[in-house]
Amino acid sequence: MSFLSPSLRLENLPSEPIMTLDHIPEEKRYNKNNIVAKWCAPINGKMYRIELEHGTTTGRRMIWVNGKEVLRRDWMFKLVGEDTFYIDQARCIIRVDPAPGFRYEYSLYIDGKPHEQYTDELTKQYRLWLVSIEDNEYRIMLELDTVNLFVNDQLRTETGEFVDGGTDTKFTENGNEFILQARSSGNKLDGLTHTLIANGEVIPEAKILEVMQEPFSILSST
Structure with missing residues (x-):
């Protein structure tokens, strides 16, 4: 005899975690208080603000470009690594590396160049x-x-x-x-x-x- 209600039977349970942000409108998902790193860069004549949200407790990683979500990963058990995305055909990579004291370092690469080098060359x-x-x-x-x-x-x-x-x-x-x-x-x-x-x-x-x-x-x- 089962004491589970019909809606709670194993075959009715979702196969993926339900703690995502899909049900929340994009404009409400953005919270500048959650941003851990941000960069600004000119790409093809336009200025872009690139921001990273790195949830060390939630396992969530989000990338925003000019306030628009371009990448989101939920429930990531590995908190370091890199994510690739594109801005106006420019290949961008954000790296998350461990730092002393249970901290993290964040780096942005654009078209294979570190952000500082890329912007220094391009602004000329x-x-x-x-x-x-x-x-x-x-x-x-x-x-x-x-x-x-x-x-x-x-x-x-x-x-x-x-x-x-x-x-x-x-x-x-x-x-x-x-x-x-x-x-x-x-x-x-x-x-x-x-x-x-x-x-x-x-x-x-x-x-x-x-x-x-x-x-x-x-x-x-x-």
């Missing part, structure tokens, strides 16, 4: 300006090799107009007028110099490596 290929006009924020990036221009991660289609000494690329956003000037520096080693003008005002160039130290100031959480 870009120019960045941060513009705040009234309630609008603009992040403008220029890729030097391709001359691709991105405004808030969106590739612009405008082309430069030839002027005396270089080119002017004009575009508008929310009624604001921008001009990206490219001028010869007069030195072959230095190449072109770039100046951004917004509504007639020259915008100082931002230092990408410094900006990446505070990724939340330039990236939304969604």
